[in-house]
Amino acid sequence: MPAPGLNISQYSEVINKTVREAVRLLNKTREGPVTAPNAPAAPEWLLHILLCAYAVVLALALLLAAHYMYYARRATSPAPPVSRAAPPRDRLTIIVPVKDESTSTVVESVKRLAALECQNSEILIVSDDPPGRFEEVKRAVDALGLNNVRVLRRPNPTGYKGTALNWAVERASGQVLLFLDVDDVPPPDLCARARSVGESEIVFLGWDGHASVKTPLARLLLFLYKYLLYHVAIVGRHGAGHPILALGSGIAVRREFFKRLGGFCDCTADDYDISIKAYLHGGRVTYLPGAPVRVGVPAGYYAFKRQYARWTYNSIYLLVKYAGSILRHLRVLPAYRFSILMNVATHPLMVITVTASVVISLVLGYLGVLLPPLYVLILQLALFVATLVHILRVYSIARRDGVRLPSVLLSFAKSGALLLTLSPYLVFYIVLGLLGKRIEWRVTPKGAAALGGGVWGPYEIGFVAVLAATLAAALCTWNFTLAVSAAMPLVAAIYTLAFFASRRNPRLA
Helix, strand or coil: CCCCCCCHHHHHHHHHHHHHHHHHHHHHHCCCCEECCCCCCCCHHHHHHHHHHHHHHHHHHHHHHHHHHHHHCCCCCCCCCCCCCCCCCCCEEEEEEECCCCHHHHHHHHHHHHCCCCCCEEEEEEECCCHHHHHHHHHHHHCCCCCCEEEEECCCCCCCHHHHHHHHHHCCCCCEEEECCCCCECCCCHHHHHHCCCCCEEEECCEEEECCEECHHHHHHHHHHHHHHHHHHHHHHHHHCCCCCCCCCCEEEEHHHHHHCCCCCCCCCHHHHHHHHHHHCCCEEEECCCCCEEEECCCCHHHHHHHHHHHHHHHHHHHHHHHHHHHHHCCCCHHHHHHHHHHHHHHHHHHHHHHHHHHHHHHHHHCCEEECCHHHHHHHHHHHHHHHHHHHHHHHHHHHHCCCHHHHHHHHHHHHHHHHHHHHHHHHHHHHHHHCCCCCCCCCCCHHHHHCCCCCCHHHHHHHHHHHHHHHHHHHCCCHHHHHHHHHHHHHHHHHHHHHCCCCCCEEC
């Protein structure tokens, strides 16, 4: 019932007054931003540059959202397995690189591969370990009594992973080469699908995630790997008929084509590099629908941080190296060239848009901007709608597995907070990629070993301290627009670091 002394007509008057004020403010945004009465004076040109930059950032974010929406529409049903006739005479070599892995991890990998139905094949373990550790691993694998398994050590283990794989190819006996990581869980039909690879083709078997240790981060990554990576980025691209770039394992290629491509690069981006070279040499990368290779996801924040930094660096490195060749020499439809470039640029674009949005919001908050101009508001609304539609499309896929909408919304919120927290750090790796600087390859720890390294490092402490100091200064000067702009990323960062720092009693898968 209405409160005493307030009738229906008074309710209506309050609502009408609120609507009129909202319309007045919106009309005012057609002329420029709406600022607080006590806003500090700022040159008009500076405000104009900031708002234009913000509009560009929003447009890029909208492009990313539309890019994901497009492929999510084509990933609404499970992909049926594809059967190809494979010549039985083709020998298959499965190559697994190892470095700093425990003996038990390597032995379990060999056992999983040996259990497959895979006639006329060999398993080649290539090690970059010191001699003592190598001998320990070799003895443990030899004790399995498998005739088709060889464990080799590079006498001069220099360069990146691609260099080790190229060295192993020189010693492989198979006409078909299949590259896997040591912690991969292969599908039952792995060998048959790998052998079906064409003459000028790279076959990619797809990726899903698995976790031997179930931490909060691992559970989030399992969601992202399954529904954004596998269903949207891989199955969705396949459904749209657009080019696909192979990821770091589950790659099959014929030896002749591999040699023609020059093998893997001596760089950290060997998977995307060889995929792009395949297209530039008149070949292609093909995804074969069916059960994907299940790859291990990092269980710890520090391990994921290093992995994501490498992915971000790789993307910029490849854009600098190949963007011109893709635009000028790749003989495919313009839409396909754009698709490849967007595929490579996804991680840097996410990092740049998130970092720029935080920085610009803080500056606009300091300048007392309450409402940006109308064109910025329209872009903000469009981005909100696009993001919501994308989330609902992902939910339409996830609900087949019994995942409820609140869980999907919470997973997107957590991944957004994680990206916001890491983005300023990742900008450093974008700069390294633009400058062509080489970075150190660090193997992502597996299982419980990935829990090391902690969460609150110098970067995290500095990031939170800067936001907290900005918030405190804003409150002391009664600049509430800046206070709100600083409080939002600060809360997201503290939540993220506290949530992913929780490693109490992690569950084993």
